[in-house]
Amino acid sequence: MTVRCRTKTRPPGDKLRDEMPATVTTATRTPNQLLVALPTLERDRLMAEAMSRFVEPGDVLYEVGQPLTAVYFPVTSVVSILTILGDGTAVETATIGREGMVGVFASLGDDLSPNARAVAQMGGELLVVDIRRFRHELRETGRLRALVDDYTRALLIHVSQSVACSAAHSVRQRLSRWLLQTSDRVTTDDVRLTHEFLAGILHARRASVTEALGELQGLGIVRTRRGGTVIIERAALEAEACECYDVIRQEYARLLPVEPSATYPATGTVSSTV
Numbered sequence: 311m312t313v314r315c316r317t318k319t320r321p322p323g324d325k326l327r328d329e330m331p332a333t334v335t336t337a338t339r340t341p342n343q344l345l346v347a348l349p350t351l352e353r354d355r356l357m358a359e360a361m362s363r364f365v366e367p368g369d370v371l372y373e374v375g376q377p378l379t380a381v382y383f384p385v386t387s388v389v390s391i392l393t394i395l396g397d398g399t400a401v402e403t404a405t406i407g408r409e410g411m412v413g414v415f416a417s418l419g420d421d422l423s424p425n426a427r428a429v430a431q432m433g434g435e436l437l438v439v440d441i442r443r444f445r446h447e448l449r450e451t452g453r454l455r456a457l458v459d460d461y462t463r464a465l466l467i468h469v470s471q472s473v474a475c476s477a478a479h480s481v482r483q484r485l486s487r488w489l490l491q492t493s494d495r496v497t498t499d500d501v502r503l504t505h506e507f508l509a510g511i512l513h514a515r516r517a518s519v520t521e522a523l524g525e526l527q528g529l530g531i532v533r534t535r536r537g538g539t540v541i542i543e544r545a546a547l548e549a550e551a552c553e554c555y556d557v558i559r560q561e562y563a564r565l566l567p568v569e570p571s572a573t574y575p576a577t578g579t580v581s582s583t584v
């Protein structure tokens with residue numbers, strides 16, 4: 311599959327200066343699986359004016375209360391959807407990688423996010439599609455509509471399960487789930503995030519995250535290093551994770567046509583440096 315993207319020239323220092331090569335060949339890159347599932351003609355129309363962008367951890371894709379101007383298809387990046395409370399507390403309710411898209415509520419006719427912010431949690435590439443183009447193609451093409459509807463259903467399960475997970479499961483269980491689901495999305499066992507960032511994502515104390523990682527490392531399941539964690543024994547980590555990991559993974563596999571990691575190289579191109 312080839313995805314063609316528009317390139318633009320921007321002045322030095324512009325936030326979008328890393329926009330991209332005009333062509334992405336998925337034989338050599340980790341593709342977005344929603345795009346892979348589209349018929350070629352539909353995909354080419356949707357991507358006709360798309361741009362590629364490289365994001366760094368912490369980059370905001372959409373903000374609470376601001377109109378959405380584009381939707382995003384992660385390729386090698388991973389994005390957190392954070393629910394923002396009145397005192398500024400941010401709690402992650404979903405993780406989105408190459409299996410999905412960011413801004414799916416645009417398909418429901420609304421372009422405002424009243425309570426959520428989308429933030430890059432792992433750096434890398436995503437494809438940016440103008441919201442008008444996205445909605446036009448939703449109206450024009452049958453497969454995109456059906457695919458986005460299926461993805462929305464899986465994401466709803468993901469969000470509701472995450473809410474229950476935060477309320478009922480331990481930091482160690484949630485940490486294990488999070489490492490696994492992020493590893494699935496970047497197709498590497500090297501998850502490059504600091505303890506501090508993990509604590510924020512899990513809405514837990516940093517000391518609790520450090521303690522849980524130390525326990526997992528003591529069991530030989532993971533190896534921590536500066537700025538990241540490497541999964542050593544995946545099956546053992548799955549046994550440590552709460553049931554939420556399997557519930558969410560199985561819903562994506564049931565509703566979406568491509569099993570994550572089934573057909574692509576087991577190497578990621580993550581550029582996170584936190």
Ligand SMILES: [Zn+2]
Nearest residue numbers: 475479552554
């Ligand atoms: Zn859980």
